[in-house]
Amino acid sequence: MRTIDTQTALWMAVTFILFPVLALLGITMRTVQAGGLEAMAGWFYPLMTLHGVGMVGVWYVAAMGCAASVLARHVAPSPLIGRIALAGTVIGVLMLLACVLLGRFAAGWYFLYPLPLHGEWPLWSAVLFLASLTVLGATWLVWSLDLLRAIAARFTLAQALGWHYLRGQTEPVLPPSLLIVTVSLIAGIAALVSAVIVIVLFALELLTGTSSDALLMKNLTFFFGHTLVNLSMYLGVALAYEILPDYAGRPWKTNPVVVVSWNTVLAIVLLAYLHHLYMDFAQPGGLQYLGQVASYASALPAAIVTIFGALLLVYRATMRWNLASILLFAGLAGWAIGGIGAVIDSTISANTRLHNTLWVPAHFHTYMLAGLVFLIAGYFAHLARPAATADASPRRDRTIALLLVGGAYGFFAMFYLAGAWSIPRRFAAYPAELAHGATTAGIAAAFATLFLAGFLYYALDTVRQWRTATRTD
Amino acid sequence: MRNAAARIALLLAAVTHGAATADTASGQVLFQQKCAACHTIGEGDRIGPDLHDVGARRERAWLMRFVTDPQAMIAAGDPVAVRLYERYNRIVMPNLALDDTQASALLAHIDEVSRQHPASVAVGVATAPMPAPALRSPQSAILYGFIAATLLIVTVFVWVARSTRDPATVDTHRAYALRRVLFMAGLVCAITVLALTLPRTPYVQAATTPDRVIHVTARQFEFLFSDVAVDSTGDLLNVATSDRITVAADTLVEFRVTALDVNHGFGVYGVDRQLLAQTQAMPGYVNRVRVHFREPGHYPVLCLEYCAAGHHLMRAGITVE
Numbered sequence: 009m010r011t012i013d014t015q016t017a018l019w020m021a022v023t024f025i026l027f028p029v030l031a032l033l034g035i036t037m038r039t040v041q042a043g044g045l046e047a048m049a050g051w052f053y054p055l056m057t058l059h060g061v062g063m064v065g066v067w068y069v070a071a072m073g074c075a076a077s078v079l080a081r082h083v084a085p086s087p088l089i090g091r092i093a094l095a096g097t098v099i100g101v102l103m104l105l106a107c108v109l110l111g112r113f114a115a116g117w118y119f120l121y122p123l124p125l126h127g128e129w130p131l132w133s134a135v136l137f138l139a140s141l142t143v144l145g146a147t148w149l150v151w152s153l154d155l156l157r158a159i160a161a162r163f164t165l166a167q168a169l170g171w172h173y174l175r176g177q178t179e180p181v182l183p184p185s186l187l188i189v190t191v192s193l194i195a196g197i198a199a200l201v202s203a204v205i206v207i208v209l210f211a212l213e214l215l216t217g218t219s220s221d222a223l224l225m226k227n228l229t230f231f232f233g234h235t236l237v238n239l240s241m242y243l244g245v246a247l248a249y250e251i252l253p254d255y256a257g258r259p260w261k262t263n264p265v266v267v268v269s270w271n272t273v274l275a276i277v278l279l280a281y282l283h284h285l286y287m288d289f290a291q292p293g294g295l296q297y298l299g300q301v302a303s304y305a306s307a308l309p310a311a312i313v314t315i316f317g318a319l320l321l322v323y324r325a326t327m328r329w330n331l332a333s334i335l336l337f338a339g340l341a342g343w344a345i346g347g348i349g350a351v352i353d354s355t356i357s358a359n360t361r362l363h364n365t366l367w368v369p370a371h372f373h374t375y376m377l378a379g380l381v382f383l384i385a386g387y388f389a390h391l392a393r394p395a396a397t398a399d400a401s402p403r404r405d406r407t408i409a410l411l412l413v414g415g416a417y418g419f420f421a422m423f424y425l426a427g428a429w430s431i432p433r434r435f436a437a438y439p440a441e442l443a444h445g446a447t448t449a450g451i452a453a454a455f456a457t458l459f460l461a462g463f464l465y466y467a468l469d470t471v472r473q474w475r476t477a478t479r480t481d
Numbered sequence: 482m483r484n485a486a487a488r489i490a491l492l493l494a495a496v497t498h499g500a501a502t503a504d505t506a507s508g509q510v511l512f513q514q515k516c517a518a519c520h521t522i523g524e525g526d527r528i529g530p531d532l533h534d535v536g537a538r539r540e541r542a543w544l545m546r547f548v549t550d551p552q553a554m555i556a557a558g559d560p561v562a563v564r565l566y567e568r569y570n571r572i573v574m575p576n577l578a579l580d581d582t583q584a585s586a587l588l589a590h591i592d593e594v595s596r597q598h599p600a601s602v603a604v605g606v607a608t609a610p611m612p613a614p615a616l617r618s619p620q621s622a623i624l625y626g627f628i629a630a631t632l633l634i635v636t637v638f639v640w641v642a643r644s645t646r647d648p649a650t651v652d653t654h655r656a657y658a659l660r661r662v663l664f665m666a667g668l669v670c671a672i673t674v675l676a677l678t679l680p681r682t683p684y685v686q687a688a689t690t691p692d693r694v695i696h697v698t699a700r701q702f703e704f705l706f707s708d709v710a711v712d713s714t715g716d717l718l719n720v721a722t723s724d725r726i727t728v729a730a731d732t733l734v735e736f737r738v739t740a741l742d743v744n745h746g747f748g749v750y751g752v753d754r755q756l757l758a759q760t761q762a763m764p765g766y767v768n769r770v771r772v773h774f775r776e777p778g779h780y781p782v783l784c785l786e787y788c789a790a791g792h793h794l795m796r797a798g799i800t801v802e
């Protein structure tokens with residue numbers, strides 16, 4: 009019988025509490041954009057900032073928490089560091105809430121330099137924001153290092169990256185999830201270091217008045233932002249590699265192709281961030297072209313190896329379909345669909361027409377919400393539902409899946425449509441020329457509410473099943 | 482007053498009228514430096530209310546107090562101040578550290594301009610909601626391509642999911658052969674798209690020359706067009722600027738775009754209200770973007786990089802005749 013260890017259960021609790029609140033902020037934003045909730049209009053940008061940082065943070069820690077629980081099956085992460093990670097995250101989140109709710113801090117989730125120092129919010133709120141990121145960054149850095157340490161206790165770095173498979177060896181056996189977690193952790197450390205540099209440069213300006221170069225700061229910021237979001241996604245994919253085989257009744261093993269694919273991802277994902285700077289014409293031209301080539305190159309192995317591998321695993325298998333496996337499978341589809349939207353946007357000549365329109369939230373919400381969130385929700389469902397009752401209520405499972413999928417894709421469709429209509433992202437209200445932006449926002453709010461209802465149903469049901477399971481243990 | 486001709490007239494008036502108008506002239510300088518980003522005098526609301534005839538609307542003492550310390554008045558619950566604050570997106574007007582002399586100079590300037598110029602509604606800003614444009618732009622082609630790819634992905638996933646109703650062992654060698662084919666096809670596809678799209682980037686090619694060069698300076702929360710470059714807030718006093726500009730049809734215009742405070746985005750929309758071109762406006766850098774204005778009509782400019790509370794109100798206009 010499967011059980012959830014306490015730490016994973018705590019991460020699940022954090023996710024189940026924070027996500028609905030942050031999603032509600034998202035619904036509020038869409039409603040304000042539709043012209044409703046006039047009293048909240050002045051709160052749009054603070055809420056947008058809280059929603060953005062909160063969502064990226066919550067799903068990053070959820071992915072890390074799940075990765076730690078997967079690792080615990082093969083190696084031994086430190087339980088103490090795990091508790092520190094949880095405590096540091098909670099403290100960082102409380103500081104974040106204070107600076108946004110009390111200080112109306114609103115520099116957006118990637119707080120592009122020098123905006124935090126030039127807004128209508130008080131300086132202390134910007135300082136508190138940077139301090140909260142310092143706490144989160146330091147905590148997560150320590151956490152990532154500890155997970156790598158745990159891996160290093162059993163594998164050399166070359167083995168953890170699977171290089172021995174390339175020489176035809178299959179010993180020691182490296183589960184693909186471990187390979188992907190290693191790749192993600194290394195990328196994560198690079199991202200966090202870049203965030204630390206950004207924060208230090210901000211601190212320098214606050215303390216000594218030395219200003220930084222806007223283009224350099226933008227490069228650092230997107231290196232960090234892009235990499236963090238992508239590696240969260242990869243950790244989610246590692247979960248699929250780990251447990252989808254249980255449901256398909258077939259193995260999903262590491263082989264040279266898988267190794268080459270994920271090593272390529274590690275090399276290339278660090279360059280793909282350049283596609284965020286296409287509209288900064290001052291950036292050296294060579295880097296712009298490199299950005300497009302790297303973006304395409306990082307999509308190909310993912311699509312051909314991982315997605316194809318998952319489809320092959322399921323194709324004509326004796327598949328046990330329940331909420332966990334449905335969500336994992338749908339999550340991979342969401343990753344693929346959002347990925348197409350992203351690859352389109354990473355084409356320089358398309359980016360001139362799409363950059364900073366709602367096309368951008370369209371594609372990242374697709375792979376975050378219908379990709380990462382589905383994968384992690386699937387993993388939690390897998391842990392919480394003991395095998396004996398796993399197939400107990402296909403009808404309930406189907407209702408939940410339908411609400412989640414239908415709500416999410418209706419919500420995304422409005423973003424994509426608005427993006428094709430050139431409606432800018434991050435507009436609290438739309439000008440009269442773009443009044444159709446408000447119409448799509450209203451429809452999106454309705455779909456997002458449907459999604460949220462589905463998620464609450466899922467969360468309550470998962471908690472109930474988990475409690476039943478722990479009682480009968 | 483950001484209208485260039487009117488500003489020059491004002492400066493002239495200040496010079497010729499001598500001491501009596503020194504007050505208004507320094508008020509004009511201050512207004513340009515500290516207020517113009519959020520207020521106009523007679524050209525409509527921006528982040529804050531249009532200040533045309535504000536001297537007639539409000540008592541002098543109230544105005545003096547408000548201008549020198551707006552935040553204290555809102556905090557103290559002054560009913561007029563609070564109502565304004567609620568109405569203008571709950572954006573608090575900043576305390577601009579003005580002393581009483583500066584405040585009266587500003588109010589004198591506002592009165593002066595109000596007297597000389599009747600209020601006019603800003604041109605080129607639509608007030609009634611406009612209908613959605615037909616999906617015929619290049620953006621629509623992108624959307625249709627994306628929908629097609631999505632349908633393909635959904636079809637494959639649904640097909641694989643349904644195949645589990647009829648389990649069987651799968652020949653992995655054949656599957657890997659298929660993967661090889663797919664990989665090669667993907668590679669060819671990616672290289673083709675790269676070859677087709679990389680030459681079509683928006684970056685300025687040295688070999689061609691534009692018909693006209695226009696400088697664009699962005700700051701919270703306005704875009705200013707000018708014929709010469711603006712490097713600092715101080716330059717704004719010597720350079721004629723406007724947030725509206727007229728261009729002859731069928732001209733290739735090069736915009737040289739910079740920012741004075743934070744990052745902004747210079748987004749040019751076409752007559753169909755679809756994004757035509759954009760570049761970031763960055764402090765310390767000049768980005769050059771070229772736009773070929775073919776058709777006559779109104780081309781709105783919107784800010785495409787979030788720059789704080791007035792971001793969605795930050796705009797300019799280009800009229801092509």
Ligand code: HEM
Nearest residue numbers: 031034035037038060063067116117376377433434435456
């Ligand atoms: C029901 C769920 C959700 C709803 C209703 C929602 C809604 C929204 C809305 C309306 C915006 C502002 C769009 C604009 O620019 O105009 C937004 C931005 C954003 N969302 Fe979500 N969202 C949801 C889930 C998520 C998830 C799961 C993530 C990430 C894991 C996420 C991350 C973000 C980020 C990073 C931004 C950008 C914030 C910024 O521009 O600073 N959202 N969301």
Ligand SMILES: [Cu+2]
Nearest residue numbers: 745784788795
């Ligand atoms: Cu702006």
Ligand SMILES: [Cu+2]
Nearest residue numbers: 784786788792
């Ligand atoms: Cu802006």
